[in-house]
Amino acid sequence: MTGKVGNTxxxxxxxxxxxxxxxSSGNGDKxxxxxxxxxxxxxxxxxxxxxxxxxxxxxxxxRAVAQETGRGFNTPYVNTIPPExxxxxxxxxxxxxxxxxxxxxxxxAMVVKANSTTNVGGHISTYASAATxxxxxxxxxxxxxTEVFPGDLVYFQGHAAxxxxxxxxxxxxxxxxxxxxxxxELAEGGGLSSYPHPYLMPEFWQFPTVSMGLGPILSLxxxxxxxxxxxxxxxxxxDEPKLWAFLGDGECDEPETLxxxxxxxxxxxxNLIWVINCNLQRLDGPVRGNGKIxxxxxxxxxxxxxxxxxxIWGTDWDDLLxxxxxxxxxxxxxxxxxxxxxxxxxxxxxxxxxHFFSKYPELLELVNHLTDDQIHKLLRGGHDARKMxxxxxxxxxxxxxxxxxxxxxxxxxxxxxxxxxxxxxHQQKKMNEKELREFRERFKIPVSDDVIAETPFFRPxxxxxxxxxxxxxxxxxxxxxxxxxxxAPPLDVPKLDYFAExxxxxxxxxxxxxxFVRLASMLLRHKGVGRQVVPIIPDEARTFGLDALFKDIGxxxxxxxxxxxxxxxxxxYYHEAKDGQILEEGITEVGSIASFIAAGTxxxxxxxxxxxxxxxxxxxxxxxxxxxxxxxxxxxxxxxxLGATAGRTTLNGEGLQHQDGHSLxxxxxxxxxxxxxxxxxxxxxxIIADGLRRMFVEGxxxxxxxxxxxENYAMPPMxxxxxxxxxxxLYKFKPGSDGKKLKAHIFGSxxxxxxxxxxxxxxxxxxxxxxxxxxxxxxxxxxxxxxRCKRWNMLHPTQPPxxxxxxxxxxxxxxxxxxxxxxxxxxxxxxxxxxPGGLMTLGTDGFGRSDTRAxxxxxxxxxxxxxxxxxxYALAEKGQVERSLVEKAIKDLGVNPEKIFPQIV
Ligand SMILES: Cc1ncc(C[n+]2csc(CCOP(=O)(O)OP(=O)(O)O)c2C)c(N)n1
Ligand SMILES: [Mg+2]
Numbered sequence: 001m002t003g004k005v006g007n008t009x010x011x012x013x014x015x016x017x018x019x020x021x022x023x024s025s026g027n028g029d030k031x032x033x034x035x036x037x038x039x040x041x042x043x044x045x046x047x048x049x050x051x052x053x054x055x056x057x058x059x060x061x062x063r064a065v066a067q068e069t070g071r072g073f074n075t076p077y078v079n080t081i082p083p084e085x086x087x088x089x090x091x092x093x094x095x096x097x098x099x100x101x102x103x104x105x106x107x108x109a110m111v112v113k114a115n116s117t118t119n120v121g122g123h124i125s126t127y128a129s130a131a132t133x134x135x136x137x138x139x140x141x142x143x144x145x146t147e148v149f150p151g152d153l154v155y156f157q158g159h160a161a162x163x164x165x166x167x168x169x170x171x172x173x174x175x176x177x178x179x180x181x182x183x184x185e186l187a188e189g190g191g192l193s194s195y196p197h198p199y200l201m202p203e204f205w206q207f208p209t210v211s212m213g214l215g216p217i218l219s220l221x222x223x224x225x226x227x228x229x230x231x232x233x234x235x236x237x238x239d240e241p242k243l244w245a246f247l248g249d250g251e252c253d254e255p256e257t258l259x260x261x262x263x264x265x266x267x268x269x270x271n272l273i274w275v276i277n278c279n280l281q282r283l284d285g286p287v288r289g290n291g292k293i294x295x296x297x298x299x300x301x302x303x304x305x306x307x308x309x310x311x312i313w314g315t316d317w318d319d320l321l322x323x324x325x326x327x328x329x330x331x332x333x334x335x336x337x338x339x340x341x342x343x344x345x346x347x348x349x350x351x352x353x354x355h356f357f358s359k360y361p362e363l364l365e366l367v368n369h370l371t372d373d374q375i376h377k378l379l380r381g382g383h384d385a386r387k388m389x390x391x392x393x394x395x396x397x398x399x400x401x402x403x404x405x406x407x408x409x410x411x412x413x414x415x416x417x418x419x420x421x422x423x424x425x426h427q428q429k430k431m432n433e434k435e436l437r438e439f440r441e442r443f444k445i446p447v448s449d450d451v452i453a454e455t456p457f458f459r460p461x462x463x464x465x466x467x468x469x470x471x472x473x474x475x476x477x478x479x480x481x482x483x484x485x486x487x488a489p490p491l492d493v494p495k496l497d498y499f500a501e502x503x504x505x506x507x508x509x510x511x512x513x514x515x516f517v518r519l520a521s522m523l524l525r526h527k528g529v530g531r532q533v534v535p536i537i538p539d540e541a542r543t544f545g546l547d548a549l550f551k552d553i554g555x556x557x558x559x560x561x562x563x564x565x566x567x568x569x570x571x572x573y574y575h576e577a578k579d580g581q582i583l584e585e586g587i588t589e590v591g592s593i594a595s596f597i598a599a600g601t602x603x604x605x606x607x608x609x610x611x612x613x614x615x616x617x618x619x620x621x622x623x624x625x626x627x628x629x630x631x632x633x634x635x636x637x638x639x640x641x642l643g644a645t646a647g648r649t650t651l652n653g654e655g656l657q658h659q660d661g662h663s664l665x666x667x668x669x670x671x672x673x674x675x676x677x678x679x680x681x682x683x684x685x686x687i688i689a690d691g692l693r694r695m696f697v698e699g700x701x702x703x704x705x706x707x708x709x710x711e712n713y714a715m716p717p718m719x720x721x722x723x724x725x726x727x728x729x730l731y732k733f734k735p736g737s738d739g740k741k742l743k744a745h746i747f748g749s750x751x752x753x754x755x756x757x758x759x760x761x762x763x764x765x766x767x768x769x770x771x772x773x774x775x776x777x778x779x780x781x782x783x784x785x786x787x788r789c790k791r792w793n794m795l796h797p798t799q800p801p802x803x804x805x806x807x808x809x810x811x812x813x814x815x816x817x818x819x820x821x822x823x824x825x826x827x828x829x830x831x832x833x834x835x836p837g838g839l840m841t842l843g844t845d846g847f848g849r850s851d852t853r854a855x856x857x858x859x860x861x862x863x864x865x866x867x868x869x870x871x872x873y874a875l876a877e878k879g880q881v882e883r884s885l886v887e888k889a890i891k892d893l894g895v896n897p898e899k900i901f902p903q904i905v
Contacts, residue, residue, distance in 0.1 A: 073302035074295050077333045079381060080309045083318045086390040091139055093385060095469045099170065100135040101443035102458055102466070104128065104414060106166035108431070108439065109455040110182045115429040116455075120183035122194070125412035125425040126248070127163030129279040129382070133246065133407055134163060136388040137275075139470075141396065142244065144479030150237060150606055153226075154481055155219045155245040157277065158195040158210025159426075164482065165192055168204070169459060170470060171480055176457055198484055198604075199634045199672075199701075206484045206605065208634045209247075211627050213254025216274065218631075219245035220260055221594035223272035223402070225602070228556050232579050234531065234608055242396065245274045249293045250282025258300060260591050264402035265305025267558050272402035273395045277382065279411035280338045283426045289339035294406045307403040309391045314379025320366055328360045335359075345410040345421035349375030382407030414442055431455075488603035490699070491611075492528030493692035496723070499685035505717035506681070512751070513644050513708040515681035515715065517545045519688060520613060524553060524581070529611060529692070534599040534639075536583045536614040538592040544615055544644050544708075548572055554580030589620045593628040600637030600703060609696050611639055618643025618707060619658050622666035633672040636701035640691065641667075646677075646707035647822035648844035649856035650751050659848025661823045667705040668780040668830070675705045675780040677749040677823070678726075679733075682718035683777055686726045709751040709822075711853070728785070728805045729778035736760060736770030742880055743815025744771040744871045747839075749779075752822040755857065758864035759820075763871055767881075767889065771871060776819065776828065782806045783830040806834045816840065816874035820867050840874040842866060846902025858895070860902060865893035 043051045104127070111122035127134075134156075145151030156164050162182065168174040174192070181191025185200060193200040195210035209215030223243045229235045251257055264272055278294050280286055287293045294310060301308045312333075313321070321329055336344075336356060344352045349372030357363040357375075367375060381387045388407065395403035412418070412425035418435040419428035431439065433453050440447055445458055460466040474480055499519060524530050541547045554577035561576040583599075585592040592614055598605075599612035621643050622629045629641075645651040648661030667675035674691070678684050687706065694700045725731025730747065734757065744763065748756030756773045763769035776782075786804035793801040803811070810817070818840045819828035825843035832839040844860040857863035861870075872889050875881045890897055 073299040075298065075310070076330050077292065077295060077312060078310070078321065078330055079312055079387065081311075081387075081390050081394060083315075083322075086386070087393045089386040089389045091385070091389070091473075092469065095465055096135060096139055096385060098444070098460075099139075099466050099470055100131050101445060102170060102460065103135070103163060103166040104131050104443055105439070105445045105447070106169055106179065106457050106459075107131075107162035108415075109457055110162045110166065110179050111429055112431050112436075112455045113180065114182045114184065118184065120194075122162060122183055122429055123159040123426065124162070124428055124431075125415060125419055126157060126159035126277075126279075127161075127166075128413045128415055128420075129409040129411045130157065130160050130246065130277045131163060131413070132383050132385055132388055133275055133277060133409070134160070134167070136385050136392060137244065138167060138481070139473045140389060141242075141392050141477075142481050143241070143477050144474065144481050145483060145485060146478040149239055149478055150235075150241050151478065151481070151483075152241045153206065153219070153222060153243045153605065155207045155209050155215040155243070155247075156196055156482065157246045157248055157251075158208075158212075158215070159248070160246065161193075161195050161210075164196075168480070169457065170467070171474065173480055179457055196482075197634050198636055202486075202636065203484055204482055206482055208631050211631065212248070212251040213256030214628060214631055216245055216247050216251070216254075216257040217260055217590060217594050218597060219243050219272065219274070220264055220269070221591060222598045222605070223269045224263060224267055225595060225598035226271060226606075227267065227269065227558060228583070229602070229606065229608065229610075231556065231558065232531070232581065234610075235606055240271050243272045245272070247274065247276055248282065249276055249278040249280065249287045249297070252276065252293070252297060253282075253287075256590055260588065260594075261301065261304040261306065263591070268400050269402045270399050273392075274402070274404040276404060276406050277409055278406050279382075279409045279413075280342050281411040281421075281423070281425065285423045286339050286342055288337075289342070290337055292338055294408060297404070297406055301404045305401060307395070307398045307401045309394055309403060309405045311381035311384075311387045311391045311405060311407045313381050313387075313408075314384035315386055316378045324362070324366055326360075326362050328362050329366065332356060332359055332363055341408075342421055349373055349377075352376065380408045380410060382409035383413060414439060416442070484604055485607075486604045486699075487607040488609045488699075489607075491532060491609055491692070491696040493696055494523070494526050494528065494689065496686065496689045498522070498526065499682075499689060502681040502685040502715075503718040506715045508714070509712035510681065510715050511708075511710050511712050512678060512681065512684060513544050513710050514712075515684050516615070516642060516644075516706075516708050517548070518681075519684060520546070521549065521552075523611075523688075524549070529696070531581075532609060532611045533581070534583060534595075534610050534612040535581065536585065536592050536595050536599070536612055538585045538589050538616055538620075539587045540615070540617060540644070541582075541584065543617075546615065549582060551575045553582060555582045555584045556580035589616060589625050590628065592616060593625050593632070596639060596641070597628065597632050597635060597637050600632065600639035601635055603638065603696075604636065609638075611692070611696065613640045613642060615642040615644050615708070617658065617660075618646040618663045619660035621660075621663050621705075622670075623660070623663065626666055629666070629670055629673070632703060633670045636672070638695040638701065638703050640688065641673075641703065641705045642708050643667075643705060644708040645710050647709050647711075647750055647752065648824075648848050649853055649860055649862065650709045650711045650822050651848075652853045652856055653850050654848075655850035656847045661844040661848070662827075663705075664707060664780070664823050664827050668783075668827075672702045673705055674702060674778065676778045677707045677821075677827075678777055679748065679750055679753040679775050680718075681715040683726050683775065686718075686723050687777070690727050707750055711751040711754075713751065713754060725809070726775075726777050727781075729780070729782040730774055730776050730806065730809055732772055733775040734760065734773045736772045737764050738770065740764060740768050740770035742767070742769040742875055743813075744769050744875065745774060745810075745813060745815060745817045746771050746867060746871065747774045747776040747817070747819040747828060748821075749776040749828075750822055752820055752857075752862055755820050755862055755864045755867050759867035759871065762864060762868045762893075766892075767868070767872060767885070769871065769875070772813075776821075779827055779830040782834075786831065786834045804834060806831050810834075810836055816871065816878060816880075818842070818867065818871050818874055820862050820870075822862065837878065840870050842870050844902075846904065859899070861895075865895055868893060869895060 184191040196205040419425040557576040565574040596614040603609035746756040789802040789804040820842040
């Protein structure tokens with residue numbers, strides 16, 4: 001048995017290494033050759049598919065005896081494209097190298113300069129390792145936006161931004177002052193943003209990428225959204241743009257990076273190319289010191305069905321690999337771990353000779369003809385333009401699956417002592433004069449000794465071969481990148497009266513979620529914008545009643561529907577279609593918001609405005625994917641986010657992890673996000689109609705968050721003249737009865753406005769209080785407006801003061817003010833400083849519980865009785881009623897004064 005296993009291991013080794021096989025029995029070449037001829041015979045007679053099946057079967061057998069082949073989806077640690085299949089490099093290598101060197105220098109100088117007088121930071125080593133990856137792409141592949149081509153979409157690795165600026169400088173798109181002001185955006189004349197931020201540089205950057213993991217997942221869903229637009233006939237491209245995402249190997253630890261990659265193969269996204277800069281390091285140290293990040297990623301991407309191209313070794317290694325008949329070189333390459341490879345990049349060639357090659361005498365002999373210096377300079381694949389070119393070309397031509405290129409590089413390449421390959425490389429922001437001189441020498445930068453300490457920028461003249469070459473290449477590829485161009489036409493959005501049915505109200509009970517579903521279906525039928533609407537759902541359509549749309553507009557699937565759905569006989573069957581309009585994402589809030597962002601930026605990315613409505617469990621909104629909400633602001637996304645099943649007590653049975661009472665607060669933190677908490681169908685209609693106008697006619701770069709509730713109640717008709725108040729955040733919905741002794745105001749929002757309305761009745765009937773009920777649709781907007789006025793008044797102290805909306809609305813009101821909300825108290829408290837006499841707030845601070853709405857509302861003290869008590873207490877505080885009356889009310893209304901306070905600390 002032992003012998004058998006031994007043999008099998010031999011066979012396995014040969015099988016993997018092919019002609020470079022190694023065998024302890026010494027006749028590996030013979031075995032390999034025999035296998036090879038059998039393989040060729042089978043292939044010829046049986047064809048590739050049957051051969052593959054046979055091989056799979058054999059591998060199964062091998063696994064059974066050898067337990068674990070240990071390879072999974074891996075191929076040997078060598079380049080995927082062998083030299084004989086490598087496409088020749090068509091460019092001028094010398095000129096391209098010089099251009100790249102100048103960019104390297106300027107990218108480094110930008111950071112060093114900024115940090116010589118400030119502490120604004122910046123990164124040198126990321127771009128230093130990635131320069132070849134970018135330059136080959138810029139000179140040969142990345143296509144700009146032209147009359148007939150929308151332009152490739154490129155996600156630049158955030159920390160490589162200095163290199164992208166430095167190229168734009170050589171292209172004459174950025175000037176010296178801008179480079180000088182890298183990371184000093186508030187300096188006179190402006191500066192360059194630290195990372196790709198379309199919000200800060202709206203004509204330059206298209207995609208924010210620096211929060212690790214978000215760039216990759218956005219690119220994936222953007223690639224899919226490009227297909228969606230084509231399938232629905234909203235764009236017709238002669239050539240389809242490619243999406244290129246450049247990312248870091250450390251970044252692959254983010255679940256967002258790898259978590260959705262199966263989508264790429266499932267939907268045949270061959271428009272997508274990821275380039276992973278495998279410099280083997282992240283911020284603190286090696287990504288996989290004890291392993292191999294490239295092999296790990298290869299296994300994952302292959303398993304997920306991607307086309308994987310490894311670019312590990314530069315051209316210098318081709319000769320060594322060809323000459324090594326023993327197979328020991330590949331074996332040694334496999335044995336060494338990333339921590340070793342990092343060490344080889346830092347130490348002199350003698351170290352690599354001693355520790356890498358000399359492990360096997362055959363290998364030592366193999367490099368006998370090389371000096372230590374030559375060994376040290378043996379290029380890694382990601383620094384070799386020829387290897388990168390061949391990989392990109394293969395990726396461009398690959399059909400049916402997305403491609404990932406795993407390019408091995410050295411972090412801080414070229415920085416030498418200042419950080420090349422060192423663990424501190426990522427943080428290096430300064431270089432001393434000696435290091436600058438070395439850098440200059442290594443990359444032959446024409447900067448003289450007397451100015452080198454100032455790290456001057458260098459740009460070759462307009463007639464230099466470099467500038468000419470660079471311009472010629474970009475011209476051939478359709479223009480400069482990155483560039484963000486907004487050319488979208490305004491949309492023919494429905495006017496408010498299109499939604500007139502909501503103004504009449506309804507006696508039959510409905511929730512705001514139902515009102516939204518009705519509104520969405522009306523919008524989908526609207527001639528002007530119906531086709532532009534993109535409903536997005538993470539597997540909750542049935543919860544919200546949106547499944548009614550399945551049949552009508554279909555769920556997008558590039559494969560259509562290959563099966564008969566189980567419910568095909570029902571009216572509303574599960575209907576997938578090639579031109580389906582709904583994006584049913586399955587259980588992925590990250591994926592869903594990535595789709596929202598792709599759709600919500602389509603006006604800028606493709607000049608085709610789309611209107612995403614992303615409806616989801618509100619608890620799994622910003623709390624779960626807040627970073628993408630933030631990014632949606634940065635990227636200037638438009639559209640509507642609908643946090644359904646909102647309210648800590650309105651969503652009653654689901655308990656602690658579902659009941660949301662704080663999304664509105666999260667939403668309030670995003671500067672371009674309008675956060676609304678509507679109570680009635682007509683409010684929804686007014687807000688959405690105005691949102692459509694502002695975003696898609698006026699062109700404002702804003703987006704909307706609306707809470708939706710699942711409690712049914714009669715939807716009232718719209719009172720006259722309240723539209724403006726709805727939009728600004730507060731209006732009087734139902735005045736209290738006349739002729740009462742005392743006056744109060746209760747602000748309600750969402751479905752909990754019903755507590756306010758019932759309290760209004762109790763207060764009038766039992767306590768002689770006339771309480772006006774107001775609908776507070778947006779505390780955020782009221783606060784922002786009030787802050788803006790207050791600040792203006794402070795800075796213009798001698799001019800007539802401005803009055804905020806909230807102050808104007810409440811100026812003439814008498815009595816006390818109470819707010820009741822199904823959210824934490826901080827939500828209404830946002831306006832407290834501007835409420836005359838202060839605001840008494842009731843809310844749902846604390847963890848949710850599973851129970852009935854009535855019991856939950858009593859528990860959190862936001863039911864009608866608690867609202868009455870709070871109103872009376874506010875009056876008592878002002879001395880308008882006796883405190884004993886409050887005590888009496890607590891007793892009369894059956895509230896337990898000793899119950900717990902749900903907010904723990
Ligand atoms: C979500 C997130 N977490 C942490 C960081 C901080 N950070 C910036 S760069 C970096 C290391 C990046 O390593 P890698 O992806 O390998 O990129 P490299 O610079 O090596 O190309 C870290 C942790 C970040 N930008 N985003
Ligand atoms: Mg890295």
